[in-house]
Ligand code: ADP
């Protein structure tokens with residue numbers, strides 16, 4: 001790289017390692033490998049995400065937005081397992097060493113690392129078409145990680161936050177925001193998802209299964225149902241939380257459609273044994289019960305008591321096969 005790979009790493013990324021303040025990091029950025037300690041009685045969980053220009057984001061997307069989008073998507077996987085964030089590694093493929101780009105990307109990433117208490121401990125930097133990879137590592141008490149596989153018949157199906165906002169934010173970016181007062185909120189929900197780390201941790205020993213909503217509620221819930229032994233579900237569509245900004249901008253019908261199939265909200269969908277209902281109020285984030293798990297394999301959608309179908313890719317697939325999948 002023209003700035004020099006080593007200069008670039010030293011200037012923008014090495015300062016993000018805070019080895020001294022983190023007992024799990026023996027050695028961070030700077031050697032051939034990082035050296036790390038996993039705490040006793042814990043397991044390491046890890047996940048990797050890549051964003052490629054032109055495939056996952058539009059050319060000329062501001063660097064700080066790429067940092068928050070990459071970080072949010074990767075961390076959301078830790079949230080879905082109930083993990084405590086520990087370490088981040090970063091793979092950067094850059095067409096050039098643009099100082100302004102690197103400054104705003106690394107500043108945003110540094111802010112987020114401090115906010116979520118995750119430590120950048122290494123990476124790789126290469127020249128080529130813009131692509132960004134984040135690998136996140138976290139800890140869970142041994143044997144306790146939340147998985148997709150544990151849902152049981154009659155469990156409550158719950159989601160966190162508002163769904164559909166991210167798709168609304170994308171729509172606004174592509175075709176303009178019909179309501180300027182909601183533009184900032186929706187734009188932020190698209191570019192700067194808030195991974196539900198605290199909620200995930202609080203669901204350990206409570207939830208029977210969990211997933212983060214990256215593909216869309218119907219598709220992600222189907223992963224839980226399929227992995228839990230081909231179960232089905234009944235959902236009450238009016239119970240799915242929609243933000244006032246989304247409804248105001250695009251109308252209730254579109255908002256609901258995007259909440260079901262839009263994806264990239266990076267909220268959590270989880271199942272809870274019915275006797276745990278009372279514990280919902282104590283969770284650290286707003287959560288809604290949107291349905292329950294059933295023994296038959298259908299996914300049935302009800303709107304105000306009426307069985308319904310909504311057009312759109314998720315639904316068509318569901319109607320044809322009796323099952324929702326990707
Ligand atoms: P090597 O060639 O031995 O793989 P590198 O020159 O790629 O080593 O990296 C030197 C050090 O800088 C390593 O500790 C590596 O983890 C770190 N590093 C490289 N790129 C990044 C990056 N984008 N973010 C954080 N650390 C990085």
Ligand code: MG
Nearest residue numbers: 123124125126
């Ligand atoms: Mg290298």
